[in-house]
Amino acid sequence: MKRINKIGQCLAVLALILLSFNSARAQQTAADSALLGRIAILEQQVADHKPGESHFMVAGLTTFGYVSSKTTFTAPGASAQVTRANSLGDGDHYELSPMFLFRHGDNLLVEFEPSFDGTSIGVNWANISYFAAPGLVVHAGYFVVPFGIYSKKLAAGWIDKLAGDPAGLDLPGTDFGVGLSGGFPLGNMKWSYDVSLTNGLQLLPDGELQNAGVVDNNKGKMVSGRFSLLPFSNSSLEIGVSALHSNAGDAGSNFTSANVNMYGADINFVKTFSPFLVNVKGQYNKIEVSRQTFVSPVDSSAFSFSNISSSAFAQVSVRPVGLDNFLKNFELAYRYSNYTTPNGSAWGQNFHENDFGLDYWLSWRTVLKFTYAKSSALGTSTLQAGGIPGLTNVNSLYLQFSVEF
Amino acid sequence: MKKIQPRTRGWIMIIGTIAVIGLIFTSCAENAQIAAKSGAQLWAENCQRCHNTPSPAAFSHEQWKTVGLHMQTRAQLTDKERDKIIAFLSQ
Numbered sequence: 001m002k003r004i005n006k007i008g009q010c011l012a013v014l015a016l017i018l019l020s021f022n023s024a025r026a027q028q029t030a031a032d033s034a035l036l037g038r039i040a041i042l043e044q045q046v047a048d049h050k051p052g053e054s055h056f057m058v059a060g061l062t063t064f065g066y067v068s069s070k071t072t073f074t075a076p077g078a079s080a081q082v083t084r085a086n087s088l089g090d091g092d093h094y095e096l097s098p099m100f101l102f103r104h105g106d107n108l109l110v111e112f113e114p115s116f117d118g119t120s121i122g123v124n125w126a127n128i129s130y131f132a133a134p135g136l137v138v139h140a141g142y143f144v145v146p147f148g149i150y151s152k153k154l155a156a157g158w159i160d161k162l163a164g165d166p167a168g169l170d171l172p173g174t175d176f177g178v179g180l181s182g183g184f185p186l187g188n189m190k191w192s193y194d195v196s197l198t199n200g201l202q203l204l205p206d207g208e209l210q211n212a213g214v215v216d217n218n219k220g221k222m223v224s225g226r227f228s229l230l231p232f233s234n235s236s237l238e239i240g241v242s243a244l245h246s247n248a249g250d251a252g253s254n255f256t257s258a259n260v261n262m263y264g265a266d267i268n269f270v271k272t273f274s275p276f277l278v279n280v281k282g283q284y285n286k287i288e289v290s291r292q293t294f295v296s297p298v299d300s301s302a303f304s305f306s307n308i309s310s311s312a313f314a315q316v317s318v319r320p321v322g323l324d325n326f327l328k329n330f331e332l333a334y335r336y337s338n339y340t341t342p343n344g345s346a347w348g349q350n351f352h353e354n355d356f357g358l359d360y361w362l363s364w365r366t367v368l369k370f371t372y373a374k375s376s377a378l379g380t381s382t383l384q385a386g387g388i389p390g391l392t393n394v395n396s397l398y399l400q401f402s403v404e405f
Numbered sequence: 406m407k408k409i410q411p412r413t414r415g416w417i418m419i420i421g422t423i424a425v426i427g428l429i430f431t432s433c434a435e436n437a438q439i440a441a442k443s444g445a446q447l448w449a450e451n452c453q454r455c456h457n458t459p460s461p462a463a464f465s466h467e468q469w470k471t472v473g474l475h476m477q478t479r480a481q482l483t484d485k486e487r488d489k490i491i492a493f494l495s496q
Contacts, residue, residue: 059472059475186435188436
């Protein structure tokens, strides 16, 4: 009887073990199912966010500020006239420019940058680039024509150390066409090229130049290019030269033979002399338009002038990046610029400007700029050309905020 | 001596320019010191030529790849510089 009881007890224990094993197995199966379910969800989430071969993003920049200015104009033999003005939005420097970037694979990039300047919406860039080979980018569309260093590389509000732009660097501006660019090592040095073929410039009835636009004004195209050399292995110095040739006269007009040659040179030096980051930049432009005969807007008589303009700027800025306190966010900047337009033209002048700036960098791409600008323009136009000779002095105070996003 | 026609002269200039550029392309090479530069070093040297050096945290890897191509069109970076800088900024 005792033996039967022992067997019964053993069977009961065995049954309990089996029951608990089945229970554990059931729990394990449930845990496995939950885990598999979770993994499936995670796989779906990863698939949803998997980077494809294409990528789209929006970047851009905006500049906003306040300017107060005092303009004093003195006509020959007359007393000075003073005009004061101030503007939120920072006069003509306000800008909101989102940039849409679409990358297809590793070789194709589409850039579209519309821009609102306070009065209208324009386009800064609408360009397609194909990265064809090492050192060879082929692009086409609407882009800033390669010439000098300022317009293409330094003009953005969050890059420029001073609130305004140096005068006389608007041309050749933005145009429709095709281009090639690239950079190459050269031993310890480096060099780059940036060339384009575009519709070109248009000579206006008063002798000034503007971009012809999407419909060319003649059969001739504009060839423009910049070549640069970085002679030091640390890329601290860049020296560039630029040249441009364009037919400029409207087809069938009196200016059919008009053509433009531009020459330029630029320099860019950036180096840390602990604790200061020193930044020196400069550019010189010369524009030569073949001599033409113009009609006076005053008495319809014929007149002519040597249509040669030149512009230049030299800029230095210093920032104590090596300090460990808030002073490292401050940057001091100074720029001298000069713009000389043809004597005897409607817009003839000899313009000089000095800009003094104190910037505070809130981040690497966000800056608050305080700039004092003092300019002087001596008119060299004539009444026959429709100009107003005289001396114009302008003092301006800017408080400007700019951010790249 | 026969005068060269303007059109012929134009073709000679175009072919000559292509030949010179091709010659330069094929002769371009970096030395060992330049080739050994890290992405961080290239980031510090090249970005600040125009603007402040960007924070790696500003964009994701995919965004940096797009921004890298964009910056190559602006600053004429070499392909190796672009790739190394993107790799550094994506860490």
